[in-house]
Every structure is written in structure tokens, then in C-alpha cells.
Amino acid sequence: MLLIRCPYCEEERPELEFRNAGEAHVARSANIAGESDDDFEKFFFIRSNPKGIIYERWRHIHGCARFFNAVRDTVTDRFIMTYKAGEPKPSKLPKNSNDVVSK
Amino acid sequence: MAKAAAKTTAAASSATVDRRQALAGRSVSTAGARLEVLPPAERISLRAPEASVAALSKALGVALPGKPKTSATKGGRTALWLGPDEWLVIDEGGNDPLADCAKVTALHSSVGVSHRNVAIAVSGPGAAATINAGCPQDLSLEAFPVGACSRTILGKVEIVLLRTAADAFRVECWRSFSDYVFTFLSEGARDAGN
Numbered sequence: 001m002l003l004i005r006c007p008y009c010e011e012e013r014p015e016l017e018f019r020n021a022g023e024a025h026v027a028r029s030a031n032i033a034g035e036s037d038d039d040f041e042k043f044f045f046i047r048s049n050p051k052g053i054i055y056e057r058w059r060h061i062h063g064c065a066r067f068f069n070a071v072r073d074t075v076t077d078r079f080i081m082t083y084k085a086g087e088p089k090p091s092k093l094p095k096n097s098n099d100v101v102s103k
Numbered sequence: 104m105a106k107a108a109a110k111t112t113a114a115a116s117s118a119t120v121d122r123r124q125a126l127a128g129r130s131v132s133t134a135g136a137r138l139e140v141l142p143p144a145e146r147i148s149l150r151a152p153e154a155s156v157a158a159l160s161k162a163l164g165v166a167l168p169g170k171p172k173t174s175a176t177k178g179g180r181t182a183l184w185l186g187p188d189e190w191l192v193i194d195e196g197g198n199d200p201l202a203d204c205a206k207v208t209a210l211h212s213s214v215g216v217s218h219r220n221v222a223i224a225v226s227g228p229g230a231a232a233t234i235n236a237g238c239p240q241d242l243s244l245e246a247f248p249v250g251a252c253s254r255t256i257l258g259k260v261e262i263v264l265l266r267t268a269a270d271a272f273r274v275e276c277w278r279s280f281s282d283y284v285f286t287f288l289s290e291g292a293r294d295a296g297n
Contacts, residue, residue, distance in 0.1 A: 016239055063186075064186035064254070
């Protein structure tokens with residue numbers, strides 16, 4: 001079982017307590033009604049789906065119930081780091097991905 | 104026949120309604136652990152921002168814990184940290200915490216959930232092993248000391264777990280799941296005894 005660090009509970013918890021909530025840092029336009037169909041499609045449907053590092057939203061649904069962001073490697077399934085919702089995308093990832101750290 | 108009908112009418116017209124306790128009278132005792140259904144208690148689900156915590160703590164008579172996985176007990180009342188702005192308050196002394204919160208003018212949301220939850224006491228040397236039958240959390244005393252509490256899962260349902268002593272836990276689950284939880288824990292207790 002994966003252990004995921006919840007930045008609100010400040011410790012690693014078993015993955016069964018968590019739920020994935022899609023890609024993180026997808027900004028909603030302030031003027032959503034004025035968006036062109038193409039731009040809306042990009043915002044609403046198109047996701048990066050990379051092979052490698054992905055920034056995702058996760059929810060500690062059976063714990064503190066809070067949403068937070070996680071950096072995960074889609075190849076190895078390793079969680080590189082987690083940080084609180086609303087915090088900016090980390091500019092630098094920890095070198096040793098074995099050290100799961102919280103900002 | 105007529106007698107039975109008359110009896111039914113008399114029962115229907117009486118004003119008293121008996122509340123049937125979920126799991127009433129059920130208990131399991133194995134070599135490893137003992138399961139008991141705890142008596143009904145008053146409970147509230149409390150949500151409040153940081154600024155209201157002091158006023159609510161004063162009104163409730165117990166300091167709302169601010170650290171993850173911690174609880175505070177005073178005068179039969181326990182406040183369990185569930186999230187950064189969420190607590191479960193359990194009162195076993197018969198006083199209503201909802202009424203205490205109603206007097207507080209600071210912003211908060213308190214909802215009575217007394218009848219929503221059923222509490223099961225798990226005790227004995229195999230108590231942690233019993234719960235670990237379906238709960239993946241580390242329940243060693245270093246990771247989950249006495250007084251620690253957490254919302255987590257047991258099998259396929261959500262529970263709130265509170266360690267009341269080194270070898271005793273309080274498991275709070277929703278009433279409609281209580282049969283599942285009790286049966287699951289019974290199996291766990293049986294395994295913990297071996």
C-alpha cells in the first residue's frame with residue numbers, strides 16, 4: 001500500500017484514506033461566459049497526461065477531508081512531494097524522490 | 104384475535120415511543136479483545152474558523168485541540184480533532200454540547216449528530232490487532248498514543264477512532280453501518296485471540 005503524506009495531518013497515511021481529484025493548477029477563467037469554445041474546451045477537457053511528473057489534486061477524504069496538491073511520477077507511481085491547496089506550484093522538486101517532504 | 108387488535112390500538116395511541124438502540128446488548132469476548140457497545144452519548148459535529156476556537160472552547164468547557172490527531176477530555180466531554188477546522192465533540196455526562204454552542208456568537212457551525220453515531224469499545228491486549236484487521240493505520244503506541252484520534256476507515260466504511268487507553272479504543276461509526284462494523288470487529292477479535 002502507498003503511504004501518502006497529508007500536509008494537513010502532517011504525517012503519512014495509507015492510500016485507502018485518499019482519493020484522486022484530477023490535475024492541479026488548472027486555472028478557471030474569471031470571465032468563463034466570455035471564453036471562446038476552443039478555450040473552454042482546453043480548460044474543461046484537455047489535460048496534460050504526461051509520462052513522468054504530474055501535479056495532481058488529492059483529497060484526504062477519509063481523514064481530515066481536505067484537498068491538497070501532490071507531485072507524482074506516473075511511471076513509478078511515487079509521490080515526490082505534497083503541499084497544501086492554494087500554494088504555488090513548487091519551482092524546485094526535492095532531489096531525492098525517496099524523501100517525501102511537505103512544504 | 105379481538106384481544107390482539109385491542110392491544111395494538113392501545114399501543115398505537117400511547118404517547119411514548121421507545122428508541123431501539125442499534126446493537127443493543129451485543130458483546131463479544133475473545134482471548135485477544137473484548138467488544139462492547141457503549142451507552143448513548145451526546146455528540147456534535149463542529150466546524151469553526153481559528154478566530155472562534157477560543158470562544159467555543161470556553162463555552163464547551165474543553166479546549167478544542169489544534170494539533171492533528173489529538174483530542175482533549177474534561178468533565179466527561181471529549182473534543183476530537185478531525186480536520187483543521189473540524190471537531191467531533193462527544194459528551195458522556197448527559198449535558199448537551201449543542202446548547203452550549205448555541206450561546207456562542209462567534210462564527211461556527213454545530214450540528215447535533217448524537218443519534219447518527221454508535222460507539223463500540225474495543226479493549227484487551229489484542230485491541231489494536233482487532234482494529235488493524237480492517238484499518239490500515241499504524242496503531243502502535245508511538246504513532247497512535249493514548250488520546251490520539253483520527254477519522255479513518257475500517258473495511259469499507261468510515262470510522263472515527265480514539266485511543267482511550269494503551270489497550271482500549273473507542274470506535275465511532277454511523278448507525279446504519281454499525282452492524283457491519285461490529286461484525287467486522289468480532290472477526291478481527293477472534294483472529295487477534297489466536
